[in-house]
Amino acid sequence: MKIVVLKFGGTSVGSIDRIKKVADLIINYTKKRYKVIVVSSAMSGATNDLVNKSKKISNNFSNEEYDVLVSSGEQVACALIAGRLIHKGYNSRSWMGWQIPIITNDKHKYSKISRVHRKNIIRYLKCGGIPIVAGFQGINTAERITTTGRGGSDSSAIMLAKFFKAQRCIIYTDVEGVYTTDPKKLKKAKKIRVISYEEMLEMASLGAKVMQPVSIQDARLSRIDIEVKSSFKKKSGTIITKRKNIINRSIITGISSTQNDAKVTLVGVKDRPGIAASIFKPLSESSINVDMVVQNISADGKETDLTFTIKNDDLNKTRKIINLNKNINFKKLLFDKNVSKVSIIGVGMITTPGVTYRMFQALANHKINIQVISTSEIKISVLIDKKNVNKAITALHKEFKLEA
Numbered sequence: 001m002k003i004v005v006l007k008f009g010g011t012s013v014g015s016i017d018r019i020k021k022v023a024d025l026i027i028n029y030t031k032k033r034y035k036v037i038v039v040s041s042a043m044s045g046a047t048n049d050l051v052n053k054s055k056k057i058s059n060n061f062s063n064e065e066y067d068v069l070v071s072s073g074e075q076v077a078c079a080l081i082a083g084r085l086i087h088k089g090y091n092s093r094s095w096m097g098w099q100i101p102i103i104t105n106d107k108h109k110y111s112k113i114s115r116v117h118r119k120n121i122i123r124y125l126k127c128g129g130i131p132i133v134a135g136f137q138g139i140n141t142a143e144r145i146t147t148t149g150r151g152g153s154d155s156s157a158i159m160l161a162k163f164f165k166a167q168r169c170i171i172y173t174d175v176e177g178v179y180t181t182d183p184k185k186l187k188k189a190k191k192i193r194v195i196s197y198e199e200m201l202e203m204a205s206l207g208a209k210v211m212q213p214v215s216i217q218d219a220r221l222s223r224i225d226i227e228v229k230s231s232f233k234k235k236s237g238t239i240i241t242k243r244k245n246i247i248n249r250s251i252i253t254g255i256s257s258t259q260n261d262a263k264v265t266l267v268g269v270k271d272r273p274g275i276a277a278s279i280f281k282p283l284s285e286s287s288i289n290v291d292m293v294v295q296n297i298s299a300d301g302k303e304t305d306l307t308f309t310i311k312n313d314d315l316n317k318t319r320k321i322i323n324l325n326k327n328i329n330f331k332k333l334l335f336d337k338n339v340s341k342v343s344i345i346g347v348g349m350i351t352t353p354g355v356t357y358r359m360f361q362a363l364a365n366h367k368i369n370i371q372v373i374s375t376s377e378i379k380i381s382v383l384i385d386k387k388n389v390n391k392a393i394t395a396l397h398k399e400f401k402l403e404a
């Protein structure tokens, strides 16, 4: 069986008109003799509305009921798609996660799919049916409804592709694919034709909101090729695949930037072994994610400055935790919200010397000051003043010839 998984995001099914177009798109695949498994997200805005309702009921809304509530948007979208296909004379029906079933672990709100039962869907496909599967939802061993985290219908699509051994997994969305950088920030941004899982993971985690980051990790582990493309325009999109399949690559694949980072500096920290651990332990216990870290060497061996970045949302919590921490001594605590992290990403940098220098020099040429630096094998990130973000992206895009 030639199976293809087609996933439609919220904007692709955002109105009745769009749902009709999606149905036509699905029909085209069946005409090409594909067995189609459709995965749908909720109509755009629907999930946010539900989340807001839960907040108005309680500021401590039950996780179990949260999953029942927020997964309901997908049921609506699936019924509408199936209804349209039936109207057009096709054999189609909706499937909720529990009906298949799609089994997840027991954690609510951020569940992981562990298994997808095949029998019912396979039988249905063999009879020529088009199953429309609700993304984002599953059922756990306690037979409670679970959801896979915001944007989680991407994970549903990838796991269905895995368990049904689909030939292709296509993520239909409102953009044409993954771009070298945010096209809203830089007109010259180019659509990337192919990108590796690793690069895409970095791009997604760093703010390119095309796909849910954990779903890319799932695809990487299962070696599933993904195509991201627009449901509105008939154009080829971006293929996400393993590195080996990519030839002729440039040094840098993409540039990303963040909007919501904050910088925290502890000035004059008494330097002794274990001091960094004392600072970060209570933060991690409160699930505050620390990103970039720099610690100066203390010239006199007594005092040092320590800077790190966190999400803006965690600022107040962090301030409280540090001020209450009796295990550390420091002179001053500084916060800065006017920062942004700009990163260049590319597996090409593993084998190309001098990339770091070129990045720093390009920024220096535009008088952009670097506050913090962090690197990984395929990424270099710098923290800069927020007002310089567009300038930095433009300079780096040019330096690494991404518009060519």
Ligand code: ASP
Pocket: 009, 010, 041, 042, 047, 048, 073, 135, 136, 149, 150, 151, 152, 153, 154
């Ligand atoms: N509807 C869910 C959300 O908005 C899942 C998804 O869109 O992938 O997060």
Ligand code: MG
Pocket: 009, 010, 041, 151, 152, 153
């Ligand atoms: Mg989505």
